[in-house]
Amino acid sequence: MVGQVIKVGIADLQFAKSPDVLRTSGLGSCVGVVVYDATLKMAGMAHVMLPDSTSAKKSAFNPFKYADTAIPLLINTLLEDGARKFALKAKIAGGAQMFSFSSSNDMLRVGVRNVDAVKEALKAYRVPIIAEDVYGNSGRTIEFSPETTRLSVRTVSQGTKEI
């Protein structure tokens, strides 16, 4: 059974059912968040850039960009589509620091803050994180199969692994 690859862009949110897979490319400090219902073989993937929507400097912003707004949308949409709340689980990857500036600029530590914000948002919905591949200083491309619930993580230096 060969499904489609559904691409998730930057500051984007997409959903898939088996045999389709979800894929996002080139995660740096951004975090890829997968929430899935393993029995129903359905999943959603968000590619969040920033931790906190209260930092948005305009009122009409893209809610997929921020951890605190993308994750509620991700979970609620799955529930509307029939996923069961008790069955939801999460896998996350990303949050790297691509450049090691010594600057005091908080923006450059955004990877760590993104991971913290994602974990906090998932915790608020009591969705357990089953696996994670976070931090470090490499870009990642991730692909999630709702069929197997495996998340493959590829980096330039270390090849592909599955979590």
Place this chain on the structure above:
Amino acid sequence: MSFIESLTDYQIDTLKEIGNIGAGNAATSLSMLLNRKVDMHVPAVRVVDYNEMMELAGGPETIIAAVFLRIEGDAPGNMFFVLSPEEANGFVKQMTGLTEFSITDAEPNDMALSALQEMGNILAGSYLSALSDFINVLLQPSVPLLTIDMAGAILAEGLLELSQVSDYAIIIETIIDDQEDHNQPIRGHFFLLPDPDSFPKIFNQLGVMDK
């Protein structure tokens, strides 16, 4: 509405001139460094969403060598000098005479990386000093950092400041290359991304603020 979505043609032309002046000066520096003729292309000012920006560098998963620096001072922003691995190898060969290496090796040659970093230093420094003179504001570059990784992962770092204000980025893109040797082309892209608050300052300094 954010001014990013409402730039006038006149303002876009002004931004192109910034790309001209900066990259022109950088091309001169590179020409002296390599002792060969280096040309620059007509700059492009692009208003793109984040995903389109990744496509400018060949797609989010494409491996690139990028020298990134943060511009501090009166008109802050981010700058990238982006090369494909082949282009980066070409530069290093020209500068060092090294032949048996690739910057995408698992353990890249230290001298190759150092040469590339230094070239990024020189080019970004000359771009910015020309820019600083032109718009008559103080611009201080951070120490440039070299990274070789996926384009999406690298370029997203330059969008963070911007992304709090807009879903679009204004990119001033200039390509420099040499016409001399088509077997070993020397070519690279500058991407200048002023912070959102810097645009009014730049336009004010140059007298093209329309409000």
